[in-house]
Amino acid sequence: KKKKRQDDFQKVKLKVGKKKPRADNATNTNFRTKGIYLPEQLKTDTSGPITNRQLGINDLLSQLHHYNANVKHGALLGLRELLLVNPSLLEQHLSRLLSEVAAVFTDKDANVRVAA
Structure with a gap:
């Protein structure tokens, strides 16, 4: 039993010109990686009306949180265009429109405040 225990801790003798043996553990x-491709996520939402720039109301409302003032300004102009053409959207999305546009009233950029 003592001999078996000592064999576990013996150093492996290396031979000249031979590779080092791999450890047991x-x-x-x-490993290999593979990309996940979901074509459904790349499709645009064509369920509702869109602007000339092919943006829906959800896209425009999400752009109001963008850090760039020009993007916010463009989103406000797009919302205005969309609501003038489709006034029924105002009734459907009134609460979200008010909360999102009200947050832009205090923006740093003057053009964004004017557009709001």
């Missing part, structure tokens, strides 16, 4: 770190 070596971890295989080779």
